[in-house]
Amino acid sequence: MNQNRKLSNDHLLAILGNVDSAIAIYSGSEMCVEFASQAMLNAWGKGPEIIGKALRDVRFEAEGQPLLEVLQKVWETGIDERGTVTPMEQVVGGNVQPFYLDYVYKAVKHDDGKVCAILHTATNVTDKIASQIEAKQPPNKEFVTIDKELIESKDRLRETNIDLQLTDIQLHKVLSELPIPVVTLLGKDQVISVTNQAILKLWNRTSEEVLGKPMLEVFPELKNQPYPSLWKKVFETGVPVSFTEKMVVYKDKVSGGDRSFYIDYFCQPLVDRNANRIGIISTVFDVTEKVQSRKQIEEAEARLSLALDSAKLGTWHIHLKSNELTSSPRFREIFGFDMRKEITLEQATDQILESHRTDVIESIEHSLVTGAFYDMEYPIKRYSDDVIRWVHATGTMYGATGDKINFSGIVQDITQRKFEEQRKDDFLSIASHELKTPVTALKGSLQLLNRRKSDLDHPMVPRLIDQAYVSVEKITDLIDDLLNTARSNAGQLHLNYSEFTISNMLEQCCQHIRMGGKHELILQGDKSLKIEADEARIDQVVVNLVNNAAKYAPDQQHIYLIVENLGDRAKVSVRDTGPGIQHDKIEHLFERYYRTDYRGAQYSGLGLGLYISAEIIKRHDGEIGVDSTPGEGSTFWFTLPYKPLKRAEK
């Protein structure tokens, strides 16, 4: 060892005491506690009165405190022991959390190899372990670290009276083998005077390369980093400085490449016996791993958040012991609450429609008891506007330890899909019903024919055969209509646009009605108006509307076909002089076609034909509607814009 040391025992002591970490030193087979830093005392929950006592005489409350047998083994064999201990669970912020310490019992030896002391250091690695656990769980509130428990202010230590029996050399050895990087820098040139193995490892230097030299000579790359001005400030003002998770960049001494670390840094003034400042002490904790872990989690969280957002998924989390609900802004939006404010579990479940609320709650409880995956679809009433929406919620239970105490999952608005399903059901209902009508006539015809099969000259026979034909035609038409509807539902309805004069088309359509002789079709309005549209389809619509008018109008009545120019669009109306339609029936004519009441009866519009007509007009970007006065007749009308927004093909 060199003879240039300026530091005395007191200095070294101060260094040890200034190290904000948990350290204890034992001597003798009875493990007399020679020294314990304030941080270690805090971890034990003991005061300075235990200094100087034999370890076995000290009673520790918590588990995992200095293990007497292990220490004795180290004393006798001279072999170091290390491990990870979870001494206790701490209650922090209402949550029960474990904390993890890495501990080292190091045998400090004389030059002759005999053990002179045991150095016990403990490092809090809860963050590192916790961030590994956190990576496997949905992101949650930050784990509160308990570093603070192990970090103590200098003042309290200075009040401690320590009776040290270790020699100079032993003390140097202790410091040297401390697993925390420490360096002292003397004077305003920050000359490296005391180092330990840990800091040399961090720097990747040998002691010969650095001792006695100014910091900036050894590490010129630090010139443009905040550290030199920091050291100057501490040296000049005597005020200690610390910070957490700052970056430091060293240059590799061989390749010149960057070696960067995240560090927690403590810098204090160093004073001599006469309280003169002679330099500074720096303690460095390498927290790179912790910071990187956390940054990875933050990035993963951000990506997850983005994914959830674009999928419009809301997330929820229930902490079962407190019944507290944590929800994402999207979740609150789906339920119709203010996105920025937290809501309670009760507020959310109150929005579930009563018809389903019990089922949902029972399903949740079932999942909690059996651990089964929770999966429910249910209707809610949005808080903001009372609109009914359907949601799909899924969830699962998890927990940090074996005790599953968290229940969390996602929720999605599936209203659109539910409506689609409803439309499909409606469509099948309509289709089935519509087909049964001509089939009834067909079946009746054939059965009657069967009765007469031995007497084919009966005058009824040709009539029945005609009927059968007509019915088959109708069935065929209907199948076409159904196919068209299915295609238009799937967005596949194909329109062939051409220009034509509306009144010409009207004059030629509905031949079957004109031929029937029961009704007269009268054309009125603008006889020269032209439009660009799918002529065949528009013809189909008019035929359908005229058929409906014929139903309402008794025999020998007029049906009026009217063409009007409304400026930006053409209007075609079909007016009858029948009894008219009741007001409450009109509402539903063009909307959902089939609603069933408690008796199973259905309110029809006028069947599939009108539904299809509405689809055709919609595809032309037009509108369709009906005006009716009971007792005076009804007018079914539709409009076609001259410039449709979307065009299939010309």
Place this chain on the structure above:
Amino acid sequence: MNNLIYVLEDNAEILEIITMILEDFRIEGFGTVSEFSAGFSKHSPALCLLDVMLPDGNGLEICQQMKENPTTAHIPVIVMTANSSIDKMREKGTADDYLAKPFDIDDLTQRITNLI
């Protein structure tokens, strides 16, 4: 004996078939509810055969109205429907019988003779 049957059905083909099936009866057909209601001012039928879906009304409602009206409550009513929820109708409705479409012609005849 009164063998007049009122048929409320908006489909002309089915009306014609029914007329042919029930050749022993006098059939009068109506295509809308309003026409049907007007028909009662002239005659009183022995039985009514009602379709459910009419352009201006619902056969089940008409049936209920008939049953509630003392002048028509005695008239037997058969409701015909292509609707699949005929069982529900049977449970909750007021008609004397229900017939599913497409029907068998003998079945129709049988049900009518049962009630007249």
